Amino acid sequence: MTVEELRKLIRKWDSEKTGDDSASAKSEYGIIFDQLEHHATKEWRVYLPAEHPDFNPSYIERLAAWIGNVAAETDQKLMLKYAARISFFSHDDFAALYRTAMDRDISRWVAMQISARLEPRGWQSFHTLVDREIHQHTWFCPITDSMDINEFYKVNHLKGVAHRPGFATLEMLATKAGNPNLQLAENVRHYISENRLQRIVLLEDIVGSGSQCLDAVRWAISNLGVPVLFVPLILCPNGVQALRNEEASSNGRLTIRPVIELRRCDLLGPERNEEHGWPIASDVEDLAQRTVENLGLSPSMAFGYRETGCSLSTFTNTPNNSLPIIHHSNGKQWAPLFPRVFRD
Numbered sequence: 001m002t003v004e005e006l007r008k009l010i011r012k013w014d015s016e017k018t019g020d021d022s023a024s025a026k027s028e029y030g031i032i033f034d035q036l037e038h039h040a041t042k043e044w045r046v047y048l049p050a051e052h053p054d055f056n057p058s059y060i061e062r063l064a065a066w067i068g069n070v071a072a073e074t075d076q077k078l079m080l081k082y083a084a085r086i087s088f089f090s091h092d093d094f095a096a097l098y099r100t101a102m103d104r105d106i107s108r109w110v111a112m113q114i115s116a117r118l119e120p121r122g123w124q125s126f127h128t129l130v131d132r133e134i135h136q137h138t139w140f141c142p143i144t145d146s147m148d149i150n151e152f153y154k155v156n157h158l159k160g161v162a163h164r165p166g167f168a169t170l171e172m173l174a175t176k177a178g179n180p181n182l183q184l185a186e187n188v189r190h191y192i193s194e195n196r197l198q199r200i201v202l203l204e205d206i207v208g209s210g211s212q213c214l215d216a217v218r219w220a221i222s223n224l225g226v227p228v229l230f231v232p233l234i235l236c237p238n239g240v241q242a243l244r245n246e247e248a249s250s251n252g253r254l255t256i257r258p259v260i261e262l263r264r265c266d267l268l269g270p271e272r273n274e275e276h277g278w279p280i281a282s283d284v285e286d287l288a289q290r291t292v293e294n295l296g297l298s299p300s301m302a303f304g305y306r307e308t309g310c311s312l313s314t315f316t317n318t319p320n321n322s323l324p325i326i327h328h329s330n331g332k333q334w335a336p337l338f339p340r341v342f343r344d
Helices: 003-018 028-041 059-067 073-083 091-113 123-137 149-155 167-175 184-194 211-223 237-248 281-295
Strands: 087-089 138-142 199-207 228-235 254-256 312-314
Touching: 003 028, 003 059, 003 073, 028 059, 028 073, 059 073, 073 281, 087 091, 091 123, 091 149, 091 199, 091 228, 123 138, 138 149, 167 184, 167 211, 184 211, 199 211, 199 312, 211 228, 211 237, 228 237, 237 254
Parallel strands: 087 312, 138 199, 199 228, 228 254
Antiparallel strands: none
């Protein structure tokens, strides 16, 4: 489906709902399309995987092709409504998440670590003390390369530590490689000591079940001898309990502070746990199950990795715990709205 064909359909749907066939008459369909078109030329303009020649960099053109995946107009209307429910985190949004993580969660944790108090010395002394601890004695590292640690450092004007390794890679090399590096933990402890680091902040952009992060977090708190703060920028409900359990069993060595914590009512599929969600939640769940075979996937994958059921994308990629109808590409059978680049 082309954009012009979609516009024509939307005018038809609007006239059927309003009883007015003039071009200016709009119902919810025309209003949704106008909102999406506005975002398409503003904060949603850049989606890096769609910059590849195999895909279309224009969101609104991808939207038309995506809605054209289904033939029934009831499904096409539903997909337009669903498009407005998909959370897209732009580059500007991530800059805001980086600042919020630092100003709200990390600064508070560091202040607690050093028992800093506003009184009796006042705000300026408190700020100077916490700022020094952040810049000189705190190590900020990613779990995986999904987290752009370089941008995090720049947005927050951090300095003091030159190396920022991914801890999932460190843990893999130390424990899981064909020839595990038993000396690696000692080398990292030496680096921490040499740079007078007192604590570690680990960050990840999106955490679903937590399975991909927990091994790295456990390795850090078990081997490196300093307290660890883990900050998921976006944390899904099915990862909350696993991380809280790890925090509770760490004897104070681990603290979990998500910036955004999704609710079950934000999800689709089994993880929604029948909580009251969007007005269209049940209809989208039905659509996802009916169309999953068109994507060349098994029915168990209708709601993404571990059936998490997210409806989100970021400007760098779409996580595999979002619904495949959003991101999966299956040749000419299914055109994705946000084509995903797979790690494996």
